[in-house]
Amino acid sequence: MKNLMFAMMFIAxxxxxxxxxxxxxxxxxxxxPSVFQNFVKYEPPIEGVDVxxxxxxxxxxxxxxxxxxxxxxxxxxxxxxxxxxNQPVKEKVVIKYREITTPGQVIASGITMQYDSAxxxxxxxxxxxxxxxxxxxxxxxxxxxxxxxxLVDFVSNTAGDYNVYLMKRSDKDTTxxxxxxxxxxxxxxxxxxxxxxxxxxxxxxxxxxxxxxKFDPKxxxxxxxxxxxxxxPELRAFKGLMWKYVGNKSKEEISNMLSSAVDNSExxxxxxxxxxxxxxxxxxxxxxxxxVSPVFSAKNYDIAMEKFQKQMIEYDNAxxxxxxQKEVERSIxxxxxxxxxxxxxxxxxxxxxxxxxxxxxxxDPTLVDKVKLFHITEYGTVIVPMNPKMKTFKFAPNIxxxxxxxxxxxxxxxxxxxxxxxxxxxSEAGKTPIKMIFDIHALQMKTPDxxxxxxxxxx
Numbered sequence: 448m449k450n451l452m453f454a455m456m457f458i459a460x461x462x463x464x465x466x467x468x469x470x471x472x473x474x475x476x477x478x479x480p481s482v483f484q485n486f487v488k489y490e491p492p493i494e495g496v497d498v499x500x501x502x503x504x505x506x507x508x509x510x511x512x513x514x515x516x517x518x519x520x521x522x523x524x525x526x527x528x529x530x531x532x533n534q535p536v537k538e539k540v541v542i543k544y545r546e547i548t549t550p551g552q553v554i555a556s557g558i559t560m561q562y563d564s565a566x567x568x569x570x571x572x573x574x575x576x577x578x579x580x581x582x583x584x585x586x587x588x589x590x591x592x593x594x595x596x597x598l599v600d601f602v603s604n605t606a607g608d609y610n611v612y613l614m615k616r617s618d619k620d621t622t623x624x625x626x627x628x629x630x631x632x633x634x635x636x637x638x639x640x641x642x643x644x645x646x647x648x649x650x651x652x653x654x655x656x657x658x659x660x661k662f663d664p665k666x667x668x669x670x671x672x673x674x675x676x677x678x679x680p681e682l683r684a685f686k687g688l689m690w691k692y693v694g695n696k697s698k699e700e701i702s703n704m705l706s707s708a709v710d711n712s713e714x715x716x717x718x719x720x721x722x723x724x725x726x727x728x729x730x731x732x733x734x735x736x737x738x739v740s741p742v743f744s745a746k747n748y749d750i751a752m753e754k755f756q757k758q759m760i761e762y763d764n765a766x767x768x769x770x771x772q773k774e775v776e777r778s779i780x781x782x783x784x785x786x787x788x789x790x791x792x793x794x795x796x797x798x799x800x801x802x803x804x805x806x807x808x809x810x811d812p813t814l815v816d817k818v819k820l821f822h823i824t825e826y827g828t829v830i831v832p833m834n835p836k837m838k839t840f841k842f843a844p845n846i847x848x849x850x851x852x853x854x855x856x857x858x859x860x861x862x863x864x865x866x867x868x869x870x871x872x873x874s875e876a877g878k879t880p881i882k883m884i885f886d887i888h889a890l891q892m893k894t895p896d897x898x899x900x901x902x903x904x905x906x
Contacts, residue, residue: 491557492819493853498552498895500543504584507536517546518602518774519577528581529592539584548575548603550827551898554819554853560830562612562626562792571626572793572829574634574777575603578786589784596780601789605828606634606775614786624786632789634775656758657681657722659751660691662742668692668701670737672712672726679714679724685754687747693723694738704728704735757869764826764847793829797843801873802880805837807852807860809887819853823902840883844870849905852885857892860885863905 491497503513503521507528513521521544526535547556553573560571577599581589591597611632616624662669670692676682692701709730717723717738726737743751777789807815818835826847833840835852842848850862868881888905892898 491555493555493557493857493892496555496857496892496894496898498545498547498556500545500578503542503544505540505542507538507540513542515544515546517548518776519546520598520600521579522598522600524595524597527592527595527597528589531588531590533590533593535592536583536589540581540589541584542579542581544577544579546575546577546601548605549895549899550821550823550830550851550902551895551900553830554821554851554898555895558614558786558788559624559626560790560832562790564792569792570829570831571788571790572825574605574607574609574775574789574791574828575601576786576788577601579781580784591781591783596782599779599781599787601777601779602774603777603789604774605789607791608633609777609789609791611777611779612788612790613783614788616785626788626790632777632779634777655681656755656762657741659685659748659755660722660740660742661748662689662691662744667742668698669742670701670705670726670739672709672728674712674714674726676714679716682741685741685743685747685751687743687751688741689744690724690726690739691742692737693740696737701737704730753871760845763845793825795843795846797845798841799844799873800839800841801868801876802878803837803840803868804880804882805835806882806884807854808884810854810860814855817855821851821853823849823851827902842867844868844873849902850883850885851898851902851905853892853898854887859888859890859892859898859901861888861901861905862886865906 501515505511505513505523505528507523508525510525511523513523515521521542523542528536528540530536547553547558553560553576556576558576560573562569562571579597579599583589609632611629612626613629614624615627668691669689671690682688707730709728711729713727715725715727715736717725721740723738723740726739728735728737779787779789781787807818815835820833820835820837822831822833822840822842823829824831824842824847833850844867847864848867849864852860854860862883862885866884868876868883872881888901890897890901892901
């Protein structure tokens with residue numbers, strides 16, 4: 448496919464209108480059948496971008512364990528590599544191996560995440576894929592001996608119960624295929640040498656948001672001091688915050704303390720389970736600790752509550768993401784070379800369908816059929832190809848969602864999770880289509896790693 452460039456002399460806004468009613472649908476994401484057909488074909492959908500293979504040289508007469516940069520280990524027993532007549536290969540063998548474990552790699556590879564079962568189109572949630580093939584150094588095809596296996600101890604950052612599938616290719620067209628279920632597979636959580644869980648380097652330092660409390664003018668005693676929130680990220684997002692005294696001192700004692708200026712005041716952690724803090728007040732060498740809780744005036748309470756609800760969604764998502772970040776190993780016996788997938792059928796009972804207007808700024812609308820659109824959710828484990836002309840959008844608003852569009856010329860447009868319609872916007876819109884505007888990322892995609900960097904930067 449020839450490289451398509453932006454038509455710079457024709458800058459337009461592409462507006463795709465979506466007109467069906469807002470309604471609760473089944474759990475499985477709905478995909479346009481034509482999209483499925485495109486992605487059943489096993490070939491990279493983006494020009495010049497694919498996941499490369501690593502060439503591993505082995506002596507077939509000797510048992511070997513190959514350890515890869517990801518931590519995955521391939522155990523290749525002696526005489527497990529044979530020719531088409533099931534006879535042991537004598538010359539050295541090159542095993543071509545690659546892993547597909549990130550959203551960018553899944554998209555770039557063109558590997559379908561569709562699974563047909565009993566006439567039902569299903570979407571996979573993936574814990575990672577690997578592919579291995581082999582030839583002799585002279586270029587002759589190599590097979591796995593009948594009744595023997597190559598053991599793949601496959602490492603990924605997605606924990607949980609998954610199944611193993613093998614891509615069965617069409618005899619007439621080897622670029623087409625469908626998934627065949629092999630078995631279930633258990634994971635084993637990996638540990639570092641000091642016994643700690645092995646997790647991704649970007650593990651999140653979680654801080655649970657504080658639910659706002661409205662100020663009660665009849666009963667609350669407010670104490671106001673100048674304190675910084677640098678050490679308290681759960682407080683930094685709020686404006687108009689006041690401090691209610693919750694200690695045992697009398698109102699008279701507090702009034703006397705507040706009657707004169709203080710030398711210094713600082714905020715310290717208190718009983719966090721009760722959302723209590725301490726303001727330490729120093730005056731003329733004397734130090735007093737005041738137990739306080741944050742409250743909001745009526746004017747600021749509604750704003751604070753809306754922020755809190757958004758923060759709680761982010762917090763719950765981050766906790767769930769942390770669970771995904773455990774580095775695990777799955778042992779899979781390979782009886783034939785090919786493409787293997789650790790997957791499970793995905794569904795979300797909270798999925799809803801909304802009406803939408805997809806808007807691609809600064810883009811030639813005549814090229815929309817060349818756009819590759821993907822919905823990425825569940826922390827990058829569910830990558831669903833979408834129709835760029837889709838009339839509705841189905842997603843679960845309570846989890847992470849991103850829309851990523853690969854444009855002609857390998858530019859990337861996106862809608863971030865924070866720009867996704869929230870429940871307030873959905874409720875206000877009703878049946879009216881919600882405008883969803885794609886921004887174009889500054890980075891041009893040349894490799895799957897580039898695409899992953901773009902996806903990771905979209906929050």
